[in-house]
Amino acid sequence: MSSRLAVAATAPFGADVVERLAARHEISCVLTRPDAPAGRGRRLASPPAKAVAERLGIPVLQPERLATGLDLGAPIVVAVAYGLIVPEPVLEERLWLNVHPSLLPRWRGAAPVERALMAGDRETGVTIIKLVKELDAGPIASQQAFAVDAEDSAGDVFAKSADIAVNLLDDVLADPAPVFRDQVGEVSYAEKITAADRTLDLARPALELVSIVRALSPHIGARAEMHERDVTVWRARVGDEGAFVPVEVQPDGGRRMSYEAWLRGVRA
Numbered sequence: 001m002s003s004r005l006a007v008a009a010t011a012p013f014g015a016d017v018v019e020r021l022a023a024r025h026e027i028s029c030v031l032t033r034p035d036a037p038a039g040r041g042r043r044l045a046s047p048p049a050k051a052v053a054e055r056l057g058i059p060v061l062q063p064e065r066l067a068t069g070l071d072l073g074a075p076i077v078v079a080v081a082y083g084l085i086v087p088e089p090v091l092e093e094r095l096w097l098n099v100h101p102s103l104l105p106r107w108r109g110a111a112p113v114e115r116a117l118m119a120g121d122r123e124t125g126v127t128i129i130k131l132v133k134e135l136d137a138g139p140i141a142s143q144q145a146f147a148v149d150a151e152d153s154a155g156d157v158f159a160k161s162a163d164i165a166v167n168l169l170d171d172v173l174a175d176p177a178p179v180f181r182d183q184v185g186e187v188s189y190a191e192k193i194t195a196a197d198r199t200l201d202l203a204r205p206a207l208e209l210v211s212i213v214r215a216l217s218p219h220i221g222a223r224a225e226m227h228e229r230d231v232t233v234w235r236a237r238v239g240d241e242g243a244f245v246p247v248e249v250q251p252d253g254g255r256r257m258s259y260e261a262w263l264r265g266v267r268a
Helices: 012-023 048-056 112-118 154-174 206-215 259-267
Strands: 004-009 026-031 035-036 043-045 076-080 093-101 125-129 141-146 222-226 231-237 243-249
Touching: 004 231, 012 026, 012 048, 012 076, 012 154, 026 048, 035 048, 048 112, 048 231, 076 154, 112 154, 112 206, 125 154, 141 154, 206 222, 206 243, 222 243, 243 259
Parallel strands: 004 026, 004 076, 076 093
Antiparallel strands: 035 043, 093 125, 125 141, 222 231, 231 243
């Protein structure tokens, strides 16, 4: 297949893959979502993938929705953490490959890494599929599993996934006639993370709580009420007696700090 490709990416995981792909392949353009308000000031901010593309001198396209006839300058598009639905007529114009950070058909959907960690999965992986109309249901071009270490956060899993994704894509793109196989196995869905998912019920088992913290770090953060104050918990562990032990927290309106330092301030 052609070594020239376009990339459709928005989120940090997609931005990481863009940067890694650009070191090995000619990227004609990065297709990403429009700038959107972000932060407390609600100022317009560029998607992470756009920031990487501009730094690398790659043209950027930001349509609000996709339509046929869009000039992407390449016969292949790699979609990774893009976040927009690709209409069927657009899919028919060229080959769309999708990078999904799970062992499909397990964890189809918006939050595969987070849901895998919350479920306590000891193994996950990366799957390259042909993008089709149905959510994450396309045939598989390549797939690779890897172990989830006991202390891995979502950030760690995303980084491992990005590295593996580029290696898998190298092989698929080098094949003049890649073989696609149907997904086999039980389908599960990784629903989008909600505010309820972020809330730690401190009466729950410590291992379950730590899994949630790992799943939401460093990009979302778990929420808890401790000593009658609301905090975001970024790191935690299971204590020697099976208790939930916060390690790094961030009080509302404050900075990240060790739990011990925060506790000293609360008690002062």
